Amino acid sequence: MHARLLADLEAAVQMGSLHLRSSPFVTADPEAWRKAGRPDVHRDLMDHGDQVLNDLLGMAPDRKVTVLRSTAVPATLDLLGRLGAISHVVSAERLDPRPVTASYGSTYPARLLDSSGVAHPALVADPDLARHLINPRGSVSAAQHLLADLALLAWSDPTVTRTAIVTMPEALVVDALTLDLVLGAVEDAPFLHLRSLPELFEASLATDAAAAVTYELWPEPVTPVSRRATDRSLAETAVAAYTAILGGPHPDAAALNDLLEVTAAAELDGDAMDAYLSTVYDTVSGVLDEFTTPANQSVRLTARRANLPFTIHNGLNTNARVVLVLQSDGRLDFPEGDAIEAVLVPGRNRIAVPVRARTSGDARLRVTVRSPDDARLLQLQSVQLMVRTTSLPGVGVALFIGALAVLAIWWIRLARVRSSRT
Template sequence: MRRLLTAPLLVLFAGAISGPRSLHALAQVAPPVQLTLVSQSAWNGVGRPLQISFQATNASASALDDLSVELIVGAPATSRSLYELSLTQDPAPLIASPFPQRGTLAPGETRAFRIDQSVNDLSARGDSGLFPLKVELRSRDVAVGTLRMPMIFLIERPKVPLDLAWTWVLSEPVQHRPDGTFLPGTLESDIAPGGRLTEMAAALDGLGSRPVDVVVSSVLLDQLQRMAGGYRILDVAGTVRTVPKGDGGAADAAALLQTLRGVAGRHETELIATPLQDPSLPALFRAGLGPELQTLIDGGQALVGSALGRSATSDVVRPFRSELDPATLPLLSGIGARTVLLDPGFVAAQKFESPPVFRLVAGRASVAAVLPNPELAALAATYQTDPVLAAQVSLGELASIWLELPGTPARGAAVLFGEDAGMPPSFFASFARLVRASPWLAPMTASRFVSSVPSSNRESVPPRAYASFGTSYLDRLITSRASLTRFHETVAGSGSLEDSLREDLLTAQSSTMLSDPSLGLSFVDAVAKAIRRIYDHVRIDTTVVTLPSQRGLLPLSLSNDSGQQLRVVLRLVSDRRLQFVEGAAQPVTLGPGRRTLTIRVRAQTTGRIPVKVQILSWGALPEPIAEKTIVIRSTAYNLVALFVTIGAALFLLGWWGRRLLPRRRS
């Protein structure tokens, strides 16, 4: 029987809850029962009864009998601070309704309970309100489990709803090796049925025509496409498992891609792509790679457009994990970003005073910023173990914002589910269902939100320290980038291989590698090894050459088994005994197969003359491709030296011959 409490009974009931120590002590020793919310009405009013379903798990060793459920409706929370207090404290009760239950709750048993309660009497207050609810499971009239949640009561359909910008970020870190083998990680579980990404996508798919912002990671899409065609994955035990196309994780990846295509295809979805490989903008800038941001953004948008069948917006940007500093905001502004989507608490604000929209400034650059409600994020995180209750409490926070000034236009709140999400998978469907069913909320895209909720607030980008790449890591990365540039200039027709190697280097710049540099270095090293494999197919076959005259031709046999045409530099190094008539270095084009070159030389003497033959890559700072020291045996005579030698010999013979002539006697 429902009891509408009068003023005297209010005092008595409040005293009964908070006063007698015997009841409090009795409750303390009662067997512990964990209550978990299963479902609750999004809002209630006249003719819309309150419906609550929950589960109770008896964690004690004793059976509980004489069960009942007590529903207590408290006085409405008239402010956001009172609403938060009502989630942990007992407000003054307005209605108490007991619901006797049959049977018992055995040890370890989990049992479902459901209550339906008319709340028409609340209309006598004449206003909409946010009412605290307390649900108690009782055994022999002693509370053994408690749930607290809000109830939104509407007296009429709202004329001025609260604008809501909500952003869903679907992201995963890099979880594969350069050879394409996936590593143990969260990806398979996140895309499996009931996984985080699958539940987020399903919740988005159920929004219908509600506007929403969806940020899709380029890393995630790339890995989903790899998996959908079948893949290999390294288990925790160290064994490689093969998943064929259409099975297991491959089927899950294909299904998730299909769902995301449906979500992206809706006109109401504002689709946002991340830059290729999800780099950290501050880390990219400090590495001297800031000028590449436009290329990375274009690549990310191309990948999203190809995978999901729709172009992403370029006006709205989500910096990875909200990592933004005074140096990187001008980069975003310079490439056309007009709105950035930030994490809760990105700029400091007093409690309940965080602006949903403001102007973010760094030097002369400024963009509109959407700032999620930090109180909602904190409340939701408090209820990790009860995701449905977390969704209901989050909705209550939005209701408390709206009910502060329910008839005032141009008011709004923002919500963002970031890269790590942080909430249990089942939270997302519950929250999406509640928002969809709430007429006092007006979901909209971020680009519309910044114009619908004007703000004169201007905030400077706060200085923050973010992770950056180490010096040795950057040295190896930059060395490989330079090597790939030379490879591009040297090897003709290497387009597909070069694209793959460039992708490896972009992967090495991913934010994932800030926390796992060893994985990043494996991509850097893979580029160097792939280039070296091509170069190793080039050989110098000549070993010894005989030069019978002072001037002659040096034949050099070169082999190119790479299957590619190479534009190289041939360099010859020797001492002063051998001169190269046309210079010591010359450009050479090596087609596939074997080729013999003739080099004009001039020997200054006879004997064995070592010559170092080098084949170098093209470019300002050439890279060695092949090197070999050959020997030139010179049998030529220097005519000048020969004439001088003969002349000297004749002179000596004449000199000594004079001694044999008879001397004249005086």
Template structure:
């Protein structure tokens, strides 16, 4: 048996309404018995009552036959009892408070079939001092594989419906992609709400890991992209505020402190040691290198085995009401609507009930965290954050290799031809998401490298050949084929110990633009020696990051160079002089 709907609050003169989901097999003589007990006197008594302990005296009990309730085809029955402060025929609840209430289902022979403990919240006059409550939530992928776009749209609809209850929202905008033109997003954008979005990266990231890996620029880019998108959706929280949602530790806070975070909202489990009860007000938390203001999330009323979203939400409302009725001075409570795998149905039921619970005053997190820090015996309450959750060093070698290839490819193409590059660059950046598995990351990085190499392989360099120089300097044609559909820019290098290229830009290389098809360029080659010697022809990306192609050629210089010609003339002069002297000697002998 479960409660699927319940009156969030009640007053004398009103009524108690319950909708029950009955077990699969029932009999007409089965009975529903509702028993109301004395109100709880403090929070400890409330927690005991959840377990069915210390329920106190019985104030009223009502029994109704199942036959009279007329269950529908799905086993749902509605139960309603009038409430009064004096009428004997109604359930009498004389004073405001939180009343434990048991709902039992028994057979006609009084055998127990099922039992639920819930609470009746009896309101009185509106109090002068209300219980301040900070609400945060994280909209993320659905744990039960529900379509993500549906989950995000449902959250936005619920938050829009309760625009006057401030909720501090963590949302990574990549989840909005599937609903970028959806009615839920448009509706949320077009209404005025008290909600605030925490500055968040476009995709979820482990900031400490990325910082340690030297990827600060990428992290900053993701944060700028995320905040820009969230700004279009609604109001941003102060940039100094961060909400941990279970991921906070000393390293995460220290890294965020370096980029300006000064206030955090974290769970008690993020503290070391974990306090027996979350401090209910602003405190100071200590990282390894940074101290920040903090609010600590209170885990009130965890989910029970028989719970529905409605019954769990009502128990949380009853818990808040108990604190409001019994705690003085009034504490500050921080609740995470998405904690413990709570879903959007829970949030809808809770916010709907909270609208009727005037004992409570929801306040923005950004305002609550600036209140005076809690003191204990005149000293600030300080808590130390737990050490880093994971010290495993991630390998980003594949990321950097893909990044190098993309940068090289970008230097080869025009701005108007960069669409494919930009798409790959975005995929590469988003692969840093902490939601991506290492296997998926490596696959993407390797595919980018493969795609870039496939693009650059469309340039054909001249095959190995022999180049004949019949003079010391000659204009030699070089032909390149570009099999791509767009022009590609490359850097040509012709490397040889006995060769210079006179019209290269820097004496060693020149930049070419190769249009689709075959492109021929002529270059002035100067041989520094005669004979045959090797030359290497290379094509590089203009940024120098990638070798596109390489070929070998042989230069055959058959005409004497300047040095060779000088030696030849010198030898000829020597022979001529020697011949003249030798001739004179012979004539002298004959005479």
């Protein structure tokens, strides 16, 4: 079924008869994400949806016309405008004042004001027409009733060209058979002429611009997504750390970002969303087990400054970027800083760690391998090394000079005592 639909769409694109409207990667409410302080989520969903359609059909979708959800407010128009929207389709149920008759109101253009008072052109959709698509009596009845209403609208005054827009019912699923029957009936009806949304706006504004009525939006309450936003932010941080380990954009990281975007789908409940997030966290956590170090990495220093060898195994099949964070018990300094960036090739890696000993004896050095993101979120490995310093020339010279000074002081004091006795 999907293959046939894709083939039909590709054919329509090649014929130039298809207007492809931009839509998010998954069903999402822009106003809900705006209120949650994450309008970027809807932006990313729109970008991803456009990319998928362009990849499949070779055609860039059009963002100039949007179908407003029932929760839209003036600030929603601002957000959609920043994403490229110029005109809007709105249900008559969401307008104040409500058009006297939805079908009659749908024949005229409207104006909607954003939060700055700027008017946006709109066309009004008849909600009663949309309800036919979910007729409980079945697909045939749905197609018959919709076609009958459209016929009444067309024949009520044959001398006047009327515009009617049928939108998909929000948050309801239209089965494939109903959609197929309706589209076939509408396409074959002799009294109907199908037009793309941009063509309808152009025609309406050209003929009825003066008749456009300014409406206020009458929104439904927003389903909060604050919990989703918080959970998504945490998961995004983990995926960003994972991406940093892989050195930037990578197919494995892209797959996790796709899962994150699915969690924004309005159809998902909490349990379904948690399942996607768990998959993301499990994948990221699995990376931690791919980095191992030998149990004993004790080393011996014979000079004040040296490069300590640190060995770590990268079990991934790709290079991994990491940061080695160094900590000492106070007996070691790190002349080149306490953080070393490194690229680990698959397999065994030997990294030189520059240190400087303050004193001889045993010192403890902890090397923690972390992800290279700004937060260094992921700890891949942590190991403690015992560093034994047996002979430090600088320290020996200092001790020798100190001993000579002690002997000189002792000799001077002894000489004074003897001279005082004589």
